[in-house]
Amino acid sequence: xxxxxxxxxxxxxxxxxxxxxxxxxxxxxxxxxxxxxxxxxxxxxxxxxxxxxxxxxxxxxxxxxxxxxxxxxxxxxxxxxxxxxxxxxxxxxxxxxxxxxxxxxxxxxxxxxxxxxxxxxxxxxxxxxxxxxxxxxxxxxxxxxxxxxxxxxxxxxxxxxxxxxxxxxxxxxxxxxxxxxxxxxxxxxxxxxxxxxxxxxxxxxxxxxxxxxxxxxxxxxxxxxxxxxxxxxxxxxxxxxxxxxx
Ligand SMILES: Nc1ncnc2c1ncn2[C@@H]1O[C@H](COP(=O)(O)OP(=O)(O)O)[C@@H](O)[C@H]1O
Ligand SMILES: [Mg+2]
Numbered sequence: 001x002x003x004x005x006x007x008x009x010x011x012x013x014x015x016x017x018x019x020x021x022x023x024x025x026x027x028x029x030x031x032x033x034x035x036x037x038x039x040x041x042x043x044x045x046x047x048x049x050x051x052x053x054x055x056x057x058x059x060x061x062x063x064x065x066x067x068x069x070x071x072x073x074x075x076x077x078x079x080x081x082x083x084x085x086x087x088x089x090x091x092x093x094x095x096x097x098x099x100x101x102x103x104x105x106x107x108x109x110x111x112x113x114x115x116x117x118x119x120x121x122x123x124x125x126x127x128x129x130x131x132x133x134x135x136x137x138x139x140x141x142x143x144x145x146x147x148x149x150x151x152x153x154x155x156x157x158x159x160x161x162x163x164x165x166x167x168x169x170x171x172x173x174x175x176x177x178x179x180x181x182x183x184x185x186x187x188x189x190x191x192x193x194x195x196x197x198x199x200x201x202x203x204x205x206x207x208x209x210x211x212x213x214x215x216x217x218x219x220x221x222x223x224x225x226x227x228x229x230x231x232x233x234x235x236x237x238x239x240x241x242x243x244x245x246x
Contacts, residue, residue, distance in 0.1 A: 004048055004120035005030075012044065013038050013115055013122060021132050026050060031125060031132065039165045040116050041124055049094050049119040049188075054127070060117050062202070063168060066195030086166045093188035094119050100187035103163045109156040126183045136182065137172035137213065145180065146219045152182050153210060159201075160184070161234040164192045170206035172213040193234065200231055 008014045014032040021029040027049045034044035060078075069075040077085035078092070101113035101234055111123040126133040141149060153175065160167065167174070167190055174186040193199035204227040211223030 004118045005046065008032070008046060008115065008116040008120070008122055008213060011038075011115070014044060017046070018043075019053065019089065021045060031127075032122070034114075034122075039122070041114075043125045043127075044114060045123050045125040047123065048095075049120045050130065062198050063191055064194070065194070065197050091119070094121065096190060097186075097188040100165055102191040103165055104160065107156075107163060109159055110187070112243055126178050126185075133176035133178035133183065134172050136175040136177055139177060140217065142195045143218060146217055148180065149177065149182055150214055150219055150221070153184075153231070156182065156184055157207065157230055158233065161193060161203070166191050166193050166196075166203045167206050169203040170192050171209040173190065175210075188241055203227060203231060 005014075005017060012035050012193045014034050016033040018031045018033055021031050027047055030048070032044045032046050034041045036042055064078075066214065069078065074088060075199070079085070088170045092114070098113055098116045101110050101121070101123065104110040105112055111126060114122040114124065116122075136149070164243055165187075167187065169183060169189050170184070174184065176183045176185055191199050191202060196202075204224070207227040207230070211221040211226065214221050
């Protein structure tokens, strides 16, 4: 059992690991029996990052644009990609995911973050005891369901932006669907559109990847135009009274 699970057990946040949901080279995710009093849920998902997580984002600086790391030793280690840098990097990923989920916690777009410890995040689980929510890419929805899913995802993209989040690795892999509702997951590389100058390009890429999947399934989307519209309405969102945003 990975070390960080001890913390969640000792704190009484979870009682038991029920089964692995996904074992990957970058992170593993486990279904847990959670303490209802402490977490508000009977089931939860525990995502544990690998210590030397190797996420193959070609140029990590794209995601870090606009951020300034004060500690010179940390900054240089990250830049040099030393072993120490790699360990720090794994920590950066998990913190970024945690912070992003917190930013989205009122939107119902993503799972709710419950607790963070070391390299692990306990979050709400999407699915039921019988089965976990499938990834969007595993579904072949009817035309009507496809349209409904797209409309919800489009709204989700707008809500994410309003909460200063561009996912930056969005695809039909990182959307879970349960009872017709999409939940966006997997945020370690998310960027803040107010800080990061690559945010618009990353948003376009996200929408293109999603759009390609929808188009293959039979809902042709003009993703260039959609990306332009979503970005434009975010830029001008301060013209909309706050009461009407959600
Ligand atoms: N909150 C959750 N509820 C249910 N299943 C989840 C949850 N989070 C992750 N999973 C499952 O684990 C898989 C991997 O999670 P993800 O966050 O995308 O990590 P990565 O892609 O880095 O391995 C998901 O595709 C999904 O099947
Ligand atoms: Mg993923």
